[in-house]
Amino acid sequence: MIKKTAAIAVLAAGVTGCSIQQNVDTAHIEQGTTLCVIENMDVRPGFLSAFKTALQTKGVQYRLVNAAAIPANCQWTASYTARWSWDLALYMSYAEIQIHKDGTLQGKALYDSTRGGANMGKFIDAETKVNELVEALLNIKTAALFYRFYG
Template identity: 55%
Template sequence: MKMKAVILLAVALLVSGCTIHQKVEPVQIDSGHRLCIVENPAVREGFLAEFSSTLDHKNIAYEIVDESAVAASCEWVARYTANWSWDLALYMSYAEIKIYRNGNLDGEAIYDSRRGGGNMNKFIDAESKIRELVDQLLNIKMASIFRSNIG
């Protein structure tokens, strides 16, 4: 009986160590505002391409900027980072997008499978995950446009 409890505890600890975490705190941007994306050259090009494509699909105005251009011209700023790992195949193990308004953190999306270990769900399609994170992170407040068209 004691041995079963020890084995059960060991399995529970092992499984809990193989978790994938995702957290999204959404941002609500008024329509008509422009999002400045600070380019991160340390991240694979495909990340920024998918991020931009998702913004295009959501009709969000954006501009890709260098770090030096942020302070002068951007109310809304997006910063991102992502890492890929190798475990039988190359996969995106970590992604983070943070949105700032006037220099203050307003929302973020984090995907973290670095503790995924034996969890096969870590082998995701990176483009789909980036789209999902951006979709959950960015909401556009359309009320003012809706009001002007209706009434």
């Protein structure tokens, strides 16, 4: 009986260690705001492509800027990082997008499957995941115009 209980405890500990984390703290930006996306040359180009597509789908105006020379008129900035891992196939194991206003963190999206272990849910389509993260991360405030005129 003790061996059976110990085996179940070890199995339970192993399964809980195979978790995928996703956390999003939403950033609230005004409609019409231009987001300066700080290009990260250490990340696969496909991530940036998916990020730009997600921003376009969300209706966010953006421009790419170099990390070494961020223009002074970039009030809102987005930085990102992502990593890919190999386990039977190549997959995006980590992604983080941060939104700042005047250097202060306004929102953050994190996807982390680095502890995914045997969890097959880690084999996601990176483009779909980036779109999901951006959708949850950015809340575009449009009500301000309504209240200004009808409020």
